[in-house]
Amino acid sequence: MQDVVVIGAGLIGCGIAYELAKRGASVTVYDRAEPARAASWAGAGMLAPYSEEVVDPALLALCAASLRAYPAFVEELRERTGVDAQLRHEGTLHVAFDDAAARGLAAQCEAFGRNGAVATVLDRDATLAREPMLGGNVRGAVYVANEAHVDNRRLGRALVAACTDAGVRFERTGGVVLEADARRVRGIRTEHGFLAAATVVNAAGAWAGGLPGVPAAARIAVRPVAGEMLALAVPKGFTRGLVWSNHVYLVPRDDGRLLIGATSVEREFDVRVTAQGVASLLAVALRIAPVLGTFALVETWAGLRPASHDGRPYLGRTHIDGYLVAAGHYRNGILLTPVTAQAVAALIAGERPPVDLAAFNPQRAPEAA
Ligand SMILES: Cc1cc2nc3c(=O)[nH]c(=O)nc-3n(C[C@H](O)[C@H](O)[C@H](O)COP(=O)(O)OP(=O)(O)OC[C@H]3O[C@@H](n4cnc5c(N)ncnc54)[C@H](O)[C@@H]3O)c2cc1C
Structure with missing residues (x-):
């Protein structure tokens, strides 16, 4: 050839x-x-x-x-x-923390299902059983089973x-x-x-x-869309899978880091990590699980998504x-x-x-x- x-x-x-x-x-x-x-x-x-x-x-x-x-x-x-790229099929949990989000779970579940997701609504107890680290004010979640993550x-x-x-x-x-x-x-x-x-x-x-x-x-x-992320060092087995809330996600790694991402900023080829970016990610993450505030912030970084x-x-x-x-x-x-x-x-x-x-x-x- x-x-x-x-x-x-x-x-x-x-x-x-x-x-x-x-x-x-x-x-x-x-x-x-x-x-x-x-x-x-x-x-x-x-x-x-x-x-x-x-x-x-x-x-x-x-x-x-x-x-x-x-x-x-x-x-x-x-x-x-x-x-080993550590492919993990643990699914994604979309968590609701207020009345409006909780009321929207059934519709969100249906929308995921229409696209091919294997999705179910979980009540508060079932949500906490899946992810015990979640904050006590969690109201429920949609669990999407057929998603995964890789390092x-x-x-x-x-x-x-x-x-x-x-x-x-x-x-x-x-x-x-x-x-x-x-x-x-x-x-x-x-x-x-x-x-x-x-x-x-x-x-x-x-x-x-x-x-x-x-x-x-x-x-x-193709234009660059910057994304900032950070990582905390968490105890082993702290989370089971992907957790999403308000456009912020938590992604576990086998090495004990918990990734928190990501911002989405159109500012040319700029890969600075800004204080505002970190603050906005942590604000949502600490609402998802206040205990995250006690862990060490071990890394911050940014990259450029190639958007067509x-x-x-x-x-x-x-x-x-x-x-x-x-x-x-x-x-x-x-x-x-x-x-x-x-x-x-x-x-x-x-x-x-x-x-x-x-x-x-x-x-x-x-x-x-
Ligand atoms: C914060 C963030 C989170 C993301 N999360 C996810 C996710 O969870 N799941 C997912 O699927 N995707 C995710 N993405 C998107 C994903 O990372 C990108 O779509 C993907 O990595 C693009 O791969 P690529 O090889 O096209 O580009 P890149 O990995 O950027 O590689 C392009 C390469 O081209 C080289 N290059 C450019 N111009 C030249 C030149 N003129 N001469 C020589 N070399 C050149 C660069 O140096 C670079 O090494 C995320 C992106 C970001 C920034």
Whole structure:
């Protein structure tokens, strides 16, 4: 199979590179920074399309396909590299703390169910039985059983190791420019010179829309949406699964951290963690469980979600022969990694992708002139 260049070593770029290398392609991944350290590292690792209120049917179907693909994906990486990404199928608890939220639980449950979630309403006692750490003023919850979470930092390490094992080369270099004429791609230019390639995949996350050298006909609209998060050190077994309330979520990690996320701020490529961001997350978290206020704050960080113009990722070929895009996964890029990797690699290899990518055609972008 052909030589492929992937620009961007996030979960999306590494996932595609790995699937291509397994198919016998010679793959080089270019990144200006350390692999799997941008949004793919900063994310919460929730595999939770229903809780994220994805309602677009095409996107929901893609998310559901990726959720189904996750166990085999993580197991394959674990067998190959020894790194376990700690996939946990513990479901999500949406907790109500006031009368209005409690009255809305049945409707919320029904809405989740319409989208494919396996959801049930829990009364106060059943909610506390599931999560004893919740504050005493909890009124009830909706439990979504068919959602999961994964340690995305471990997943990044596993994927990079699997790529290396499968023969993928990683090049760390800034200033990557696409080289293409009006019809087809010729390769890339970096600070080390020109490199010819018949196939180039733009997997540059929040920066994908600004990749230099892309002809107008193949441009996509991706903008950064910052998310700030923090982590507390909690006793082992403190929470059982994902907990949501008022757009704030708690995500347990096997290493004893409890992640609390996330803000959503449109302020260009700014990854500062602000006092306001931390304060707003902690205000909700301490309402969910006042005891959280007694634990150590061990980490704060921020990352950039890559948002497309219509909420769907751009996946597949462009008007420029040999130039493909896999970007714009917004809030669900960790969830969408297996299906994106398998589908885009299949497309490049001339196989039938496991899912229909028509709705994600990059040529729909308003920027494509
Ligand atoms: C706070 C937060 C919480 C999130 N929570 C979740 C969640 O719970 N579940 C979920 O599914 N998703 C979540 N997401 C979204 C998810 O993290 C992203 O959708 C996903 O990681 C995007 O992956 P990516 O590989 O496209 O981008 P990234 O991981 O950002 O990787 C892009 C890479 O491209 C490189 N790059 C960019 N431009 C160039 C260039 N010109 N030359 C060379 N290299 C370049 C960058 O250095 C970077 O390494 C969250 C995101 C954030 C910020």
